[in-house]
Amino acid sequence: MSTPIVEMTDVSKRFRTPGGFGRRGAGLLAVDGVSLTVGRGEAVGLVGESGSGKSTLARMVNGLVVPTSGTVRTDGDDVAALGRRGLRRLRRRVAMVFQDPLASLNPRQTVRQTLENVLRAHGETTSTSELVELLASVGLGPDYLGRYPHEASGGQLQRVAVARALALKPDLIIADEPTSALDVSVRAQILNLLADLQRDHGISFLHVSHDLAVIRLYSDRVAVMQRGRIVETGPSEEIFRSPQHPCTQALVAATPEAELPT
Ligand SMILES: Nc1ncnc2c1ncn2[C@@H]1O[C@H](COP(=O)(O)OP(=O)(O)OP(=O)(O)O)[C@@H](O)[C@H]1O
Numbered sequence: 001m002s003t004p005i006v007e008m009t010d011v012s013k014r015f016r017t018p019g020g021f022g023r024r025g026a027g028l029l030a031v032d033g034v035s036l037t038v039g040r041g042e043a044v045g046l047v048g049e050s051g052s053g054k055s056t057l058a059r060m061v062n063g064l065v066v067p068t069s070g071t072v073r074t075d076g077d078d079v080a081a082l083g084r085r086g087l088r089r090l091r092r093r094v095a096m097v098f099q100d101p102l103a104s105l106n107p108r109q110t111v112r113q114t115l116e117n118v119l120r121a122h123g124e125t126t127s128t129s130e131l132v133e134l135l136a137s138v139g140l141g142p143d144y145l146g147r148y149p150h151e152a153s154g155g156q157l158q159r160v161a162v163a164r165a166l167a168l169k170p171d172l173i174i175a176d177e178p179t180s181a182l183d184v185s186v187r188a189q190i191l192n193l194l195a196d197l198q199r200d201h202g203i204s205f206l207h208v209s210h211d212l213a214v215i216r217l218y219s220d221r222v223a224v225m226q227r228g229r230i231v232e233t234g235p236s237e238e239i240f241r242s243p244q245h246p247c248t249q250a251l252v253a254a255t256p257e258a259e260l261p262t
Contacts, residue, residue: 003073004038005038005074006038006204007037007072008035008057009070011031011035011036011069011072012070013031013056013065013067013068013228014026014027015030031056031060031067032053034225036057038205041198041203042205042220043220044206044207044222045207045208045216045218045219045223046215046222046225047212047215047225047251048210048225048247052226054209058206058208061094062079062090062096062174063087074090074094075171075172092168094173095166095170096175097174099176099180101158101181105157105164111148111160112131112146116131118164119167119168131145135160138162138166153186154186158179158186158190172205172206173194173197173205173206174206175206175207177209178207180210187214212248213256215236216239221234222239224247224251232245232247
């Protein structure tokens with residue numbers, strides 16, 4: 001079997017808090033002894049209430065958050081052992097899509113500049129036809145190349161953010177609440193786009209959301225977090241059909257009736 005794209009072993013993260021004390025001892029224990037793997041080509045959903053540690057855990061995958069203890073191996077590399085260059089190479093293989101596309105894009109850069117800059121930062125140049133192809137892969141026409149963020153809708157901007165993530169041909173995309181800032185009408189479009197990328201390009205996904213309905217539809221496997229720990233994990237459909245942990249049961253109960261499986 002090939003090495004998993006993500007392999008986290010007994011990982012914890014304690015943040016210093018201004019008063020010095022927080023949940024369970026000194027500082028705030030945001031992630032508490034978590035082990036999690038994401039297989040190649042697999043989409044894993046991290047779900048849980050606000051503050052349960054999902055984003056912190058996801059950010060350890062590409063070294064944006066450094067664990068207090070435990071090991072994170074991403075694409076075979078021990079992230080803690082990587083130097084600056086190693087981390088740069090890792091971030092090329094692991095792209096991120098954030099919640100708010102407007103906040104994650106530079107308002108003074110056209111879409112073309114945004115895409116060119118990310119490529120240039122990794123020593124690559126590109127042609128207009130490649131950029132047009134990149135935009136087409138996220139369902140946007142060539143006219144978007146000359147647009148500024150304020151000239152596009154939230155859904156279109158999130159497509160641009162996905163194009164930026166794809167520009168470096170990543171092996172893994174970490175999508176942190178990628179649709180929660182969008183209108184309900186465009187959410188499904190963006191989620192379908194991400195699902196297509198997983199299917200057509202074999203990209204692995206770590207998908208963070210507080211919404212189990214979203215996770216269920218777009219992830220092969222689910223890990224449910226509560227207070228920094230994974231309390232339940234399994235195939236999405238199974239977790240949804242037969243939630244065992246009270247936290248998972250509450251998440252299923254909070255799912256609108258229309259989104260329950262038939
Ligand atoms: N840089 C930081 N410094 C101090 N505390 C932090 C930091 N980042 C996160 N936290 C705290 O760690 C805990 C977990 O936060 P995290 O953002 O990982 O949770 P989450 O499940 O992603 O929640 P949300 O869905 O609200 O983003 C929270 O109590 C949060 O306030």
